[in-house]
Amino acid sequence: MTYFIAQILPYITVTVFIIGVIYRLWRWAASRIVHNITLSPFPQTKTEVAAIYLREIVLFNNVFKFDRPLWVGAWPMHIALLNVIGGHVVGFYFLGKQFVYLGASEALSTYLSNLLGTVFGIILLAGLLYLLYRRIAIDKVRQVSNPSDYLMLLLLISIVSLGNFMRLVPEYGMHYEPVREYFTTLILFQPAAIPEGNPFFILHLLLAQILIMILPFSKLMHLFGMFGMRWIENRIYKEPAPGLPNVDVAAARARGTGLSSVSGSDVA
Amino acid sequence: MPEYKGLKMPAKASVEDMRRIHIEPVPDDQKVEKAIQYLDEMRKKFRSFVLAMESCVKCGLCAENCHTYLGTRDPNNIPTNRAELIRKIYRRYFTLEGRWFGKLVGAEDLNLDIIEQWYSYFYQCNECRRCAHVCPFGIDTCEVTMIGRQILHWLGIVPKLHADVGAAMERTGNHTGLTKPAIVDTLEFLSEEIKDEFGVDVEFPVDKEGADIMYVPSSADFLLNPYTLMGAGMFFTYIGANWTIPSTITEAGNFGLLFDQQHTMRHNFTRLLHAAQKLGVKKIVWGECGHGWRAWKMYLPGMADLPIRWPITHIHDEVAYYIRTNQLKLDPNKIGRPVTLHDPCNYVRACGMAETLRTVIRACVADFREMYPNKENNFCCGGGSAILFDDPEMYQLRIKFSQKKAEQVRATGVGRDGNGILCAPCSICKAQLYPMVEEHQLGVEVKGLIDLVGMALVWK
Numbered sequence: 001m002t003y004f005i006a007q008i009l010p011y012i013t014v015t016v017f018i019i020g021v022i023y024r025l026w027r028w029a030a031s032r033i034v035h036n037i038t039l040s041p042f043p044q045t046k047t048e049v050a051a052i053y054l055r056e057i058v059l060f061n062n063v064f065k066f067d068r069p070l071w072v073g074a075w076p077m078h079i080a081l082l083n084v085i086g087g088h089v090v091g092f093y094f095l096g097k098q099f100v101y102l103g104a105s106e107a108l109s110t111y112l113s114n115l116l117g118t119v120f121g122i123i124l125l126a127g128l129l130y131l132l133y134r135r136i137a138i139d140k141v142r143q144v145s146n147p148s149d150y151l152m153l154l155l156l157i158s159i160v161s162l163g164n165f166m167r168l169v170p171e172y173g174m175h176y177e178p179v180r181e182y183f184t185t186l187i188l189f190q191p192a193a194i195p196e197g198n199p200f201f202i203l204h205l206l207l208a209q210i211l212i213m214i215l216p217f218s219k220l221m222h223l224f225g226m227f228g229m230r231w232i233e234n235r236i237y238k239e240p241a242p243g244l245p246n247v248d249v250a251a252a253r254a255r256g257t258g259l260s261s262v263s264g265s266d267v268a
Numbered sequence: 269m270p271e272y273k274g275l276k277m278p279a280k281a282s283v284e285d286m287r288r289i290h291i292e293p294v295p296d297d298q299k300v301e302k303a304i305q306y307l308d309e310m311r312k313k314f315r316s317f318v319l320a321m322e323s324c325v326k327c328g329l330c331a332e333n334c335h336t337y338l339g340t341r342d343p344n345n346i347p348t349n350r351a352e353l354i355r356k357i358y359r360r361y362f363t364l365e366g367r368w369f370g371k372l373v374g375a376e377d378l379n380l381d382i383i384e385q386w387y388s389y390f391y392q393c394n395e396c397r398r399c400a401h402v403c404p405f406g407i408d409t410c411e412v413t414m415i416g417r418q419i420l421h422w423l424g425i426v427p428k429l430h431a432d433v434g435a436a437m438e439r440t441g442n443h444t445g446l447t448k449p450a451i452v453d454t455l456e457f458l459s460e461e462i463k464d465e466f467g468v469d470v471e472f473p474v475d476k477e478g479a480d481i482m483y484v485p486s487s488a489d490f491l492l493n494p495y496t497l498m499g500a501g502m503f504f505t506y507i508g509a510n511w512t513i514p515s516t517i518t519e520a521g522n523f524g525l526l527f528d529q530q531h532t533m534r535h536n537f538t539r540l541l542h543a544a545q546k547l548g549v550k551k552i553v554w555g556e557c558g559h560g561w562r563a564w565k566m567y568l569p570g571m572a573d574l575p576i577r578w579p580i581t582h583i584h585d586e587v588a589y590y591i592r593t594n595q596l597k598l599d600p601n602k603i604g605r606p607v608t609l610h611d612p613c614n615y616v617r618a619c620g621m622a623e624t625l626r627t628v629i630r631a632c633v634a635d636f637r638e639m640y641p642n643k644e645n646n647f648c649c650g651g652g653s654a655i656l657f658d659d660p661e662m663y664q665l666r667i668k669f670s671q672k673k674a675e676q677v678r679a680t681g682v683g684r685d686g687n688g689i690l691c692a693p694c695s696i697c698k699a700q701l702y703p704m705v706e707e708h709q710l711g712v713e714v715k716g717l718i719d720l721v722g723m724a725l726v727w728k
């Protein structure tokens with residue numbers, strides 16, 4: 001079983017993920033933008049269009065403006081998620097010494113790497129638990145939820161909890177080096193056995209792979225969907241110039257158009 | 269009013285009504301199969317629809333931002349749930365996860381009950397796009413509503429109101445079924461009214477060949493909103509324009525947008541281009557109508573079968589231009605009443621007109637008070653997409669849908685002394701709000717924007 005999870009499944013996971021995402025994007029691309037459905041706010045320049053994308057991606061502007069309680073959970077959760085994903089790549093690659101490039105000492109870098117990992121891991125978990133709470137406790141959110149919406153959150157919570165557990169309980173902790181070794185062998189297509197035989201790590205790895213395989217077939221595609229939708233809606237639209245043909249208002253007023261020859265009308 | 273398992277729904281068009289708009293209703297035993305086929309065609313065509321089907325995260329943000337949910341607290345009026353009525357079918361038939369995991373991911377087989385649910389809830393959507401405006405990803409439930417209504421139309425399920433208007437459009441080129449003699453008569457009458465009330469001579473030239481400007485009013489202005497038409501006539505006379513109103517397309521609206529974006533919508537598009545060519549005009553100016561302006565401005569370019577040789581602008585933009593360039597003399601003190609503005613959704617969210625409206629209204633009235641939220645964030649009046657049904661139960665829904673609007677108007681205080689004006693520069697908004705301001709006892713009179721321009725013009 002461990003052999004399958006660690007040495008075979010990763011290749012299946014990557015294949016399913018890549019093919020799945022391409023399949024979904026291809027389906028989207030195959031349909032067309034039939035009508036002009038430009039939507040407010042109406043940007044007038046490319047910079048303004050870019051600003052809309054940026055403030056929605058970086059700040060979740062709409063969520064902030066129209067549903068503050070959602071923002072309180074969703075924004076920190078996403079920022080933490082992004083950092084955790086980034087941390088996995090960078091942290092393992094540099095063995096926690098990435099901050100050396102920013103002028104820190106090796107010890108300080110490792111310390112920072114650990115600290116950030118722990119902090120973001122906890123924010124991420126707290127954010128997810130809060131989103132789950134919302135989904136269960138708030139009528140309008142419960143009413144829009146399918147079973148898969150809960151399962152997705154539970155899956156994420158399990159992965160993150162396992163991660164946090166390994167970080168916080170030293171007996172079950174993982175060191176950067178053996179994990180990097182393991183991933184290196186995977187990339188070289190000579191998968192080595194999983195290091196240290198840590199059951200929590202194996203479970204973490206399994207669930208993470210399930211998540212990655214589900215992603216192309218789930219609502220997690222929203223990260224691409226957002227670009228697709230905004231590409232259709234947030235466009236520059238230019239009006240034809242106002243001003244009517246052969247109209248000379250000053251001349252018309254001098255002529256007194258509309259004012260009858262019969263004087264004494266009661267125009268104010 | 270038809271009853272179907274407790275669902276609220278407007279009276280349906282009969283088989284004869286449907287035949288008049290060239291649709292042969294699909295028999296019940298084939299409806300499901302046909303609906304799936306039409307859905308397949310639509311999803312292959314419309315990216316906006318596919319993305320709405322595939323990228324919603326069910327965050328629930330849109331719920332409290334849709335006035336239909338706020339007014340009814342009916343879970344199916346939450347925008348994403350409205351879309352879910354189709355999404356669950358879409359998943360079942362057109363996605364791998366839906367085929368494999370069914371109910372777990374919210375996929376369901378289509379049946380007649382669900383088709384009736386579509387009819388009920390897609391005709392409880394105002395197509396106001398507030399959901400799209402607020403959604404973190406811009407998911408446009410209006411697109412889903414439109415596609416739902418299109419499929420229903422092909423199945424032969426359309427409200428009688430919409431089907432009748434569709435038939436009138438084809439017969440006369442306008443929604444109210446006005447014939448040329450009726451148009452000319454009414455306009456002569458309005459000239460007299462203007463003379464009596466404002467003391468100026470305004471002529472409404474109909475089908476005048478060689479006019480420079482073709483003005484396309486809403487046909488509702490002839491009967492329900494005469495001051496809008498009078499205001500437009502006064503504006504064109506004031507600036508000395510060589511203008512005309514076409515009798516073959518006396519309609520700023522286009523109900524095609526609301527239930528059949530193919531045949532019905534294109535039919536009136538074609539009429540417009542024919543009329544413009546025949547009369548030899550140089551520019552087309554559009555009258556007060558929210559959904560209509562969206563249709564003509566945004567949809568015409570992609571659907572016209574003929575080259576569009578005329579710039580088309582909205583009368584509000586033209587008036588605003590003459591105000592900004594100081595060519596109109598308007599006296600804001602003539603209207604001594606407090607005024608608030610309802611931003612028609614189609615103007616502000618689909619056509620970017622928020623500032624134009626303010627330029628005009630500020631020049632016309634002295635006591636202008638914003639309602640909140642306003643501009644792009646405004647709530648719909650509850651009549652959008654012409655769900656102006658009179659069946660008692662649907663009428664009750666209209667009152668609920670306009671509840672948010674009533675709160676907004678009340679908060680401005682313009683109706684406190686019973687002499688306020690609620691400016692709602694869109695034909696459908698007006699049709700909805702005339703009775704609704706009474707239902708909610710708001711102490712305001714509903715007026716268009718051009719009405720106010722006409723009243724504020726200083727002639728000498």
Ligand code: HEM
Nearest residue numbers: 056057060074078131149152153156223226325326327404
């Ligand atoms: C581009 C801007 C993005 C926005 C505006 C956004 C917005 C949202 C929102 C509003 C939710 C709903 C939270 C809820 O469940 O109530 C959500 C969920 C989620 N998003 Fe994003 N997201 C974005 C990008 C991303 C990216 C890049 C990722 C992954 C790397 C991601 C992963 C997730 C996950 C895992 C969830 C939780 C799913 C769940 O609730 O089951 N998102 N997102």
Ligand code: SF4
Nearest residue numbers: 324325327328330403
């Ligand atoms: S706001 Fe958008 S993403 Fe959230 S539930 Fe509504 S449609 Fe879905």
Ligand code: SF4
Nearest residue numbers: 334393394396397399
């Ligand atoms: S378009 Fe308007 S009425 Fe329809 S679901 Fe969206 S917010 Fe509600």
Ligand code: SF4
Nearest residue numbers: 558612613649652697
């Ligand atoms: S009727 Fe008026 S307020 Fe309502 S959708 Fe149309 S434009 Fe919007």
